[in-house]
Amino acid sequence: MAETKTAEALRKWLIESWQHPEITVREVVRMGPNRLRESKAARTTITMLEKHGWLIRLPEGTTVRGMVRKEAFQIVRGSHAL
DSSP: OHHHHHHHHHHHHHHHTOOSSEEOHHHHHHHSOGGGOSHHHHHHHHHHHHHTTSEEEOOTTEEETTEEESSOEEEOOGGGOO
8 A cells, every 4th residue: 555655656756857858767756756756666666657657668778868877767748548
């Protein structure tokens, strides 16, 4: 239950506050909701959102904000969720 609340908090933050179409784990840890300020918690929550179709893993090596990223995710907004 707590994991679901945390995932919903991140999903809402991504949709309401995050201005970019993609996100990295590091960005969630640095700028996301306070309860996700540790990499392990952020990864667990991102995995849950990915499993439910709110995030789509981008191919390794995708350039995001001018840097090649090992791990990044496309944000699925609104009615585009699976």
